[in-house]
Amino acid sequence: MRKPDTTGEYAIPNVDARVASRPDELPMDSDAFAGFYQRSAPALRAYLVRVSGNVALADDLMQESYLRFLCASQPEGGEVNYRRYLFRIATNLLRDHWRRPRAASIEDVPEQFLVARDGMSRIESQATLDPAMAQMRPRERQLLWLAHAEGYSHREISEITGLSAGGIRLLLFRARRKIARLLRKQIDADRGKA
Amino acid sequence: MMFRTCSYEAELTQAMKDGHWPEGCGPELRAHVDGCSGCSDLVLVTQTFQHARSESEHAVLGGSPSLLWWRAQLRRRNAAAQRVSRPITIAQTFALFVYVLVGVVFIASQYRHGLHWASWWSELVPSRAQHFLPVGSGQVDWNLLLLISGFGMLALLSGLVVYLASDKP
Numbered sequence: 001m002r003k004p005d006t007t008g009e010y011a012i013p014n015v016d017a018r019v020a021s022r023p024d025e026l027p028m029d030s031d032a033f034a035g036f037y038q039r040s041a042p043a044l045r046a047y048l049v050r051v052s053g054n055v056a057l058a059d060d061l062m063q064e065s066y067l068r069f070l071c072a073s074q075p076e077g078g079e080v081n082y083r084r085y086l087f088r089i090a091t092n093l094l095r096d097h098w099r100r101p102r103a104a105s106i107e108d109v110p111e112q113f114l115v116a117r118d119g120m121s122r123i124e125s126q127a128t129l130d131p132a133m134a135q136m137r138p139r140e141r142q143l144l145w146l147a148h149a150e151g152y153s154h155r156e157i158s159e160i161t162g163l164s165a166g167g168i169r170l171l172l173f174r175a176r177r178k179i180a181r182l183l184r185k186q187i188d189a190d191r192g193k194a
Numbered sequence: 195m196m197f198r199t200c201s202y203e204a205e206l207t208q209a210m211k212d213g214h215w216p217e218g219c220g221p222e223l224r225a226h227v228d229g230c231s232g233c234s235d236l237v238l239v240t241q242t243f244q245h246a247r248s249e250s251e252h253a254v255l256g257g258s259p260s261l262l263w264w265r266a267q268l269r270r271r272n273a274a275a276q277r278v279s280r281p282i283t284i285a286q287t288f289a290l291f292v293y294v295l296v297g298v299v300f301i302a303s304q305y306r307h308g309l310h311w312a313s314w315w316s317e318l319v320p321s322r323a324q325h326f327l328p329v330g331s332g333q334v335d336w337n338l339l340l341l342i343s344g345f346g347m348l349a350l351l352s353g354l355v356v357y358l359a360s361d362k363p
Contacts, residue, residue: 030263046250061276063257070266072272129246148243151211160354173199193335 027074037066040083043150048090050133050149052097060091061097065090087150091142098138120140128190132182140175146174200232210240288356297348305341 029035044065048058068089075081135142145153146160155174159164202223209215209223215237216224227233 024224030260033263033313034259037262041257041259042251042253043247045253046247047253049250050246059256063262065258066262067258067266067269070263071270117263129242144239145243148240149247169199176235179237183238 021051028070033070034046036079036082039079041066042088043083047087047145048094048146048151048164050129051094053134053137053141057097061090064093068093080158084156084160085154087146091160091162093143094138094142101130126185128186130185135182136175139171140178143168143172144175148176197234197281200230200235202226203236204231206236207240210237210244232235286355286358290352294348294352297344301341301344301348 040063042045045058047060048061048065049055050059052058065086069082069086072089075085136144142161143157146157152160154165154168156162157168157172163171164188205223206215206227212248216227227237265362
């Protein structure tokens, strides 16, 4: 059994990594990183916002994910692997966050209870998805987003979350049934209002 | 709850991934989805999540990549500097340990033998100074004084060594 982590060390997973030329040099230059950031940040932020249910926390974790991604030696295999590695770091940071004992603060209030929202436009699918996601467990939210929004396979989700592929299959099956029921209920309620 | 995978699930997943659902799929698959609760769940959930994801693509991002890159570089350099200075810190800590050990052993051994070598000290101290010393009878226990001042000096130097050892670059 893995020892509970309070230091955040799990947030940098071990991978077969390319060794950087110098220990104080980043393995990706500023321009290459800017391009990668522009392409990957919206997806990563959406994942963190949906799974954590907290915009401020998601922004903090996103920044920390990129910092750790840059400081660690990146895996070989190009941008697809970089993105998966980034999601893995973010997933571990989320896990560290949930494990950490904490006092309730305004930062911990879930997104749906805050009146002021961020720049994301609140349109139909969000209005349907948000209440349903709020009723799911964090692990279920994680698996559902990775599988259905990011389109990752069970094996890839297993690499990101550290769960076994067989376990993911079962958890995902249950989570999908649960959220589908909630979504249908929400859609029916919206139709009733209209 | 029964865990049973539908035989059409893989085909349906691939069709949605490729953007072929529903127009690009055959009537057989569409008819199956209408009647299969698992596959209709899959379609509903995947379409909702895909829609939410495509909306988030247009979200305005707050952070600047160049600032993040600069912060990462700073963090990596600090980590490298800490790695380099770790042996020095270990050596300093070891030196402190040896210093304190030698000091304690020396003072303890000298106290046990009565500090005879320090008799010259009592001759140096003017007799008038004895009036200021907190000894009521006028008799000064020089051994005790030396021991206290030795420990004081040891504590002072230990503090200095600890400060130097903990001083981060």
